[in-house]
Amino acid sequence: MTEVFDAIVLYQRDHKEKDLMVKMLTRQAGKRMFYIRHGKSQRYQFTAEIQPLSAATFEGTINTTGLSFINDVKATKDTTFLMTDIVLNAYMTYILGLIDAAFLDNQPITKWYDLIIEALNKLQNGLDPQGIANYFELQLLPVFGIRPTWGQCVICGRSDLPLDFSEELNGTLCQQHWSADEHRLHVDTKAVRILSKLANIDLRLVGTLDLKTQTKQEMARVMDKLYDDQVGIHLKSKSFIQQLASWQNRMMQREKKNDNQTP
Structure with missing residues (x-):
């Protein structure tokens, strides 16, 4: 079933020649692995939205077992400030790494997703x-x-x-x-x-x-x-x-x- 969900990208890795596996922390369903067909192609339309530390509202399929899929991007949150500051990027990468290490995949952790979004706001405001x-x-x-x-x-x-x-x-x-x-x-x-x-x-x-x-x-x-x-x-x-x-x-x-x- 297709649904709309909020997520922040934890990391991505290559899969086969042109595909990507992208791990995201979703607000609704916890950490999930998404299969992005032709994700490495220059013609893939959501390249920016699936970069690590990007946050967006997606439309797609979140499966209970196995891989999940993205069909569309409905809205994006500005995280470009992380891409231009190596220190901010490093600390947010570390925070997401801690979250990934602390919780099992497929476990809803809405509280922690909301805290990460709050942290992004704090960092953008100079804390x-x-x-x-x-x-x-x-x-x-x-x-x-x-x-x-x-x-x-x-x-x-x-x-x-x-x-x-x-x-x-x-x-x-x-x-x-x-x-x-x-x-x-x-x-x-x-x-x-x-x-x-x-x-x-x-x-x-x-x-x-x-x-x-x-x-x-x-x-x-x-x-x-x-x-x-x-x-x-x-x-x-x-x-x-x-x-x-x-x-x-x-x-x-x-x-x-x-x-x-x-x-």
């Missing part, structure tokens, strides 16, 4: 892409079976003191109880405070994300450690983001050195 990615990392931890306590001490419940994060106790520790874990992460307290806020807020209510470089580095350190040690997934898109950060740091250091040498 920090790492902060948005950290939001998804935090929100997806329970899906992966990890349920840390954020924003209050796991021992006494206090939230009015500086907090650090303890992997051993699976949550934040207030300053009075830092001695309970000598291997706590020693994270900058501002980074812990922002992560705690992102863990406990609706994305629609996030109006600004003005993050300093040091704070972002600390936030990334916490989330990378949790995903490496406890979740155990290692996405290529995350490795690329880490490489980007390394390149940017080297460029900043070089520019700073050149400025200091300028008479």
Whole structure:
């Protein structure tokens, strides 16, 4: 049966000589694989709409088992800003990779589709892409079976003191109880405070994300450690983001050195 559905493209891969297999996250039916006959042909009319990170309203057939098909595109959402900014592109690719890793195919996950659309809106309006990615990392931890306590001490419940994060106790520790874990992460307290806020807020209510470089580095350190040690997934898109950060740091250091040498 032909139906109209909203979807965002996760990725595509070649199939035979001229065809494509395109994986999409649909709002109505979860992740599905679509067979695009002659998708590599220059004459295929929906080439732009089936590119990774594209979002549109499609008409087609979503099958319960096997492959699904696209007949038409009814409307498109502007995601061209992702194609012209390598950093935004990298973070959205990573977010979609997390969603793909967290959920089974054919499982309706409307809530997460709507969150991705909200994230696209936030990124288009200039919110920090790492902060948005950290939001998804935090929100997806329970899906992966990890349920840390954020924003209050796991021992006494206090939230009015500086907090650090303890992997051993699976949550934040207030300053009075830092001695309970000598291997706590020693994270900058501002980074812990922002992560705690992102863990406990609706994305629609996030109006600004003005993050300093040091704070972002600390936030990334916490989330990378949790995903490496406890979740155990290692996405290529995350490795690329880490490489980007390394390149940017080297460029900043070089520019700073050149400025200091300028008479």
